[in-house]
Amino acid sequence: MTRPANPPFTAAVTGLGLVTAAGVGTGEVWRNVTRGVVSPSSVGPREELRGLPCDFMYSIGADVLDTAQRLGVAAQRLMDRFSQLAVLAAREAVADAGLDPSAWDSDRVAVVIGSAHGGIPFYDDQHAVLTTQGPRRVSPKIAPLTVVNGAASSVCMDLGARGPSMAVSTACSSGTVAIGTAHQMLRAGVCDIVVTGRAESVCSRLMTASACQMKALSTRCDDPASACRPFDADRDGFVAGEGSGLLVMERPEHARARGARIRAGVAGYGASSDAYAAVAPDPDGRGIESALRTALTDAGATPSDVGHVNAHGTSTVFNDLIEATMLHRLLGSAPLVTSSKAMTGHTLGAAGGIETALTVLALEHQLVPPTANLESLDPRIPVEVVAKAARPAAFDCAVKTSLGFGGHNAALVLTRG
Amino acid sequence: MASATDVVSTLMVQEFGVDPAAVRPEIPLYELRMDSLALEEFRIIIEGRLEIDLEDVSLTSRNTVGELVALVHSRTLG
Numbered sequence: 001m002t003r004p005a006n007p008p009f010t011a012a013v014t015g016l017g018l019v020t021a022a023g024v025g026t027g028e029v030w031r032n033v034t035r036g037v038v039s040p041s042s043v044g045p046r047e048e049l050r051g052l053p054c055d056f057m058y059s060i061g062a063d064v065l066d067t068a069q070r071l072g073v074a075a076q077r078l079m080d081r082f083s084q085l086a087v088l089a090a091r092e093a094v095a096d097a098g099l100d101p102s103a104w105d106s107d108r109v110a111v112v113i114g115s116a117h118g119g120i121p122f123y124d125d126q127h128a129v130l131t132t133q134g135p136r137r138v139s140p141k142i143a144p145l146t147v148v149n150g151a152a153s154s155v156c157m158d159l160g161a162r163g164p165s166m167a168v169s170t171a172c173s174s175g176t177v178a179i180g181t182a183h184q185m186l187r188a189g190v191c192d193i194v195v196t197g198r199a200e201s202v203c204s205r206l207m208t209a210s211a212c213q214m215k216a217l218s219t220r221c222d223d224p225a226s227a228c229r230p231f232d233a234d235r236d237g238f239v240a241g242e243g244s245g246l247l248v249m250e251r252p253e254h255a256r257a258r259g260a261r262i263r264a265g266v267a268g269y270g271a272s273s274d275a276y277a278a279v280a281p282d283p284d285g286r287g288i289e290s291a292l293r294t295a296l297t298d299a300g301a302t303p304s305d306v307g308h309v310n311a312h313g314t315s316t317v318f319n320d321l322i323e324a325t326m327l328h329r330l331l332g333s334a335p336l337v338t339s340s341k342a343m344t345g346h347t348l349g350a351a352g353g354i355e356t357a358l359t360v361l362a363l364e365h366q367l368v369p370p371t372a373n374l375e376s377l378d379p380r381i382p383v384e385v386v387a388k389a390a391r392p393a394a395f396d397c398a399v400k401t402s403l404g405f406g407g408h409n410a411a412l413v414l415t416r417g
Numbered sequence: 418m419a420s421a422t423d424v425v426s427t428l429m430v431q432e433f434g435v436d437p438a439a440v441r442p443e444i445p446l447y448e449l450r451m452d453s454l455a456l457e458e459f460r461i462i463i464e465g466r467l468e469i470d471l472e473d474v475s476l477t478s479r480n481t482v483g484e485l486v487a488l489v490h491s492r493t494l495g
Contacts, residue, residue, distance in 0.1 A: 074434030074450065077458075136472070137465065140457040 008300050009187040010265035010415060012255035015097025015248030016357045017089035017197075021058035021241050022343040024065050025092060030361050033343050034390040036370035038225045043239065043345060045224070048121075048205050054217035056224040057203060058241030058345025060085075078144065079154045080119030085244035086151035086199035087158045093195060094159060097248040098260060106162040110191035111152050112182045113246065114167025115200040116174050116348045116404070117207065119146035124204045151199045151244075163191045171404030172312070173271075174198050175245065175352025180269035180410055182249050192254040197353025199244035208240070214279065216316060228346070229373035230313035230339035231320050231385045238314040241345015245354030262417040264360040267397075268299025274407025281319060281403050285326030288312075288401060291409040292330055295399070299413035303331045306413075307395020308368050309383075310359040312403050313339025314346050319403065321380055327401070328382040336393055337383045338362075342372035352402040356412060359400050363416050367392050421490035424467060425482070432462060442483030452478050467493055 016026045021042040023029035032039070042058055049055040067084045068076055076084060090113075094101060122145045129137050144150065149167035156165050164185065168178040175198030182196035202208075211217050218237040220227035228239040255262055272294065274287035281287070296303065309331070312323055320339075327337060340358055347354060362368055367390050374387040400412045429435040435449045446456065456476045464471055469492040476485070 072434050073432070077433065137461060139461065140454060144454070 006187070006298060008267070009183070010252060010267040011183050011186045011249045012252045012260070012262045013247050013264045013266060013360050013417070014250055014255050014260045014262060015093040015099070016263065016360060017091065017093030017096065017246045018354060018357055019060065019065070019085045019089045020243035020245065020344045020347070020354055021060055024060065026096065026357070033340055033358060033369045034367060036343070036372040036388070036390065038342055038372050040225045043224045046203055048203050049208050052205070052209055053212040053219050054208060055221055056227070057239060059203065060242060075158070078141070080122040080145040080150060081201035081242065082115050082119060082199045083151045083154040085201060085242065086113055086246065087154050089197070089199065089244040089246040090155045090159060090195050093246045093248045099193065099248065101159045104193065106160050108163055108192040109159070109161040110163040110182070110185055110194040111155050111161050111165040112168060112178045112185070112194055112196040113152045113155060113199060114148045114169050114174055114178060115151060115198055116169060116171045117200065117202050118148035119150055120202055120204045120207055122146055124206055155195060159195070161195065170408035170410070171406050172346070172348050172351055173402035173404035173408045173410040175354070176356065176400060176402035176410035176412055177271060177352070177408065179247060179266060179352065179356050179412060180271060183266050183269045186249060186251050192251050194249050195246055196249060197244070197246035197356070198351070199353070200348045201242035202240055202348060203242065218315065226373050228315045228342040229375070230315045230341055230371050231324065231378055231381050232374050233376045233378045235315045235317060235320065238316055238341070238346040241347045243344055243347045243354055245357045247353070247357060247360070264363045264417045265415040266412055267415045268295040268297070268301065268413035270294025270298060271410045274409065276407050279405050281322050282407065283322065285322045287407055288323065288403055288409040288411070289326045289330055292399065292401060292411040295411040295413045299415070301397055301413055305397040306331050306335045306399050307393060308359070308362055308398040309335045309337045310355045310362065310398065310400045311337050311339045312351070312401050313341055313371065315341060321378070323401065323403065324381045324383045333382065333384055335384070336368040336386050336391060338368050338386045339371050340369060352400065352410065356400050356414070359398050359414050363395070363398055363414060366394060421486050421493055424463065425486050425489055428459065428462060428466065433459070440482055442481060442486070444482050445478065446480055446482065446485065447478035463489060469493055
């Protein structure tokens, strides 16, 4: 029996919101990412991580983002940091889309956001309270603040969005799966507008200690700004980062009817599971290849249409090699590949949200950002990785790939607006 | 030592974002958006701040600011 063919559906991307270590606000993030120079103030040691083999991460300083001032104490106290970053990115994305939350049909506005780890910093704090001060001092807010759907519910409350909402949690592919899920919801007609993407903030001593034991993190503690170096011959692991990247997507008829500026289209989505290992990706990249093939078919695109790939590119030895080998096998050597993780850190669940927003910007500007810190390409990497400087190019179709622990793979195909 | 009134109103403003002008004795706590979750959090914060025990005290958002202050005051005297 042949599989049913979905009619083509291109969701309109009408708004972007970015709150990352590479900048707060889409304009600032794009300027910094296309410059491709890691700011020393964006990545460095954290007190919570002192003494660990990896004691640094990418974060957004209190001097550049005063969350209490932006959100107000009453709202902020009901969110852990990942939810705070989500709300701020959502406000930017909705304003960028020219939408007025006091006037929209709120029952038709969906929210699909989540994260891999949710409010793990609050969980850490409260566990310390339990062990040092006893159960009578533990906060009653652990469940509402730490659940991975905290970001989605916080955004719904902040915007007054009353349509379906949910968290999607597939480890480091969460952002890409969230956007793919949003694409499917718009296609099914269950909403007109969806605020989607991911948020993450994992400055947790417990989680980082464990990731060090896994040998997944870079240990370049003497030079944090050069530690994350995707596709470089000297890469030694990923560096965590906090951030949020959200998109406003709409049914195309809805966007056109209100005269919205369509920044790009999400034309295809594919997801797959390795069914292989808890952490390691399938060594031949068969899972991510299957997800990308599905996404291309969903978009009615062929490999030769793809001009740009915003790769997962985590800076671990295996991910970058497996992913690049798969990209070459499926797409050939023509697409310009980049990884933005050296600018933002690996934001885990948020990665796909931030990087899909950057892919939208690349399509708009016809410009591929450089892979920061890539000095000496690993000779085994067979694709064209943009390094040193942003590269202008003409392309109508771009791809975003994500791989998550547990073997969750996802790919999106985006087109020019 | 600061009065119970001062401590209660300062905590509500600083920790819960309540408008200082709205903290008046006759106002029910729900009007200040002090719901049941906020009150349970308030309970442990004020216990820590004043080193008192409010575990057996019944608090609902229908209580007024004045009733809450009186409860706290009675414990600080004890």
